[in-house]
Amino acid sequence: MSPNAEYFGSYRGRFAPSPSGPLHFGSLVAALASYLDAKAHHGQWLVRIEDIDTPRMIDGADSDILATLDAYGLHWDGTVVYQSQRHALYQDTLNTLNKLGLVYPCQCTRKEIKAMGGLYDNRCRNKSLPQSQNAIRIEQHFPITGFNDAIQGRVDIPPSLAHEDYIIRRRDGLFAYQLVVVVDDIEQGITHIVRGADLLEPTARQISLFNQLKQSVPFYSHVPLAVAKPGFKLSKQNHAPAINKTNPMPTLHAALRFLGQPVDSLENYDSSKALLQHAVQNYDFNRLPKVPEIQVRPTAEDSFEFIPVHR
Ligand SMILES: [Zn+2]
Structure with missing residues (x-):
């Protein structure tokens, strides 16, 4: 138990x-x-x-x-x-975040991000790029630099990674994993997430998105x-x-x-x-x-x- x-x-x-x-x-x-x-x-x-x-x-x-x-x-x-x-559900969340001014298009390529040192430096926040043909990022206002996993213990996240505005809709139009997993967990009323430890680090972003969407964070255990x-x-x-x-x-x-x-x-x-x-x-x-x-x-x-x- x-x-x-x-x-x-x-x-x-x-x-x-x-x-x-x-x-x-x-x-x-x-x-x-x-x-x-x-x-x-x-x-x-x-x-x-x-x-x-x-x-x-x-x-x-x-x-x-x-x-x-x-x-x-x-x-x-x-x-x-x-x-x-469930595209309509994910689009609803994207629209809500958009109305709050929390998302923005970004056209940085993989190569450009590599030149930034491997982490995207939030440089497109104040550019007014078109939404179509571009990735959509969320402004990271709830950075999580660490959390406690019920099995794996304390997990520390490098601050630069925690503060990175991350992609919630890809350039190809597909909703990103980080968005859909949290929207689904909220919609399905999930209280406990038990899963493999390959998803340990992405948990930090998921926690930040629960916070951003003002929802209670589930209890995480990574086997x-x-x-x-x-x-x-x-x-x-x-x-x-x-x-x-x-x-x-x-x-x-x-x-x-x-x-x-x-x-x-x-x-x-x-x-x-x-x-x-x-x-x-x-x-x-x-x-x-x-x-x-x-x-x-x-x-x-x-x-x-x-x-x-x-x-
Ligand atoms: Zn960009």
Whole structure:
């Protein structure tokens, strides 16, 4: 149980995969961690498909992900939300920020930003560039130079990064991840975000956007990222295999061990449902590993060993 028991009963968590491929072990870990934390709080667990970045999407990956969650007994509450169907919601927020004079177009190229030292220096704030064909940035009036993560502890953000006006709509017209994730979390009433530690640093900007939009900030917990080797996230790009949908038990058991949760040996469970039920009943937030990454090494089919990577 995470430390903030006052949310008991009104907890709303979520898993938000992008449909760029099938679920692999790393994405299962993130799904399972958010599910366990939600269910141990008697909370709701929502699924949102983050398909805003259309060039990276793969046809049919969304239904494959949902079928995999289902096979693992990770049943979601309510209706699955698709970001691609929520443009009006994101545009509304952009319009609101625009009316408040908080956003502006920027035409700086990647090369120009590199010449600024790698971070954009807010130089287009007072230029009056056209909105179309340009990226839209938000004026950063709520810089977050640090925050406390419930698992990873204190996270410090370099001040220059914290003060950077960041992009909320890309030059190609797509809404940026930082905007849509916060707008969705607000609209879905999310109270707790449990996800992989690859999203630890972007959390600062998300907190600043919650503050900018005058909304309460959810409670953040970042579980270790599953990596192929230190610094390399398990992903489609480094050939992380899709997890086994027909025999979920061994992989579910491995994911629980990855998360440091108390489990008996596999043969003591009759079904993946029984294993998951045991995991919810015995969920121990304090045993979630406090490292940013854990290396996953396959040892045999559906079998893995785990090596924590320390900072
Ligand atoms: Zn610019």
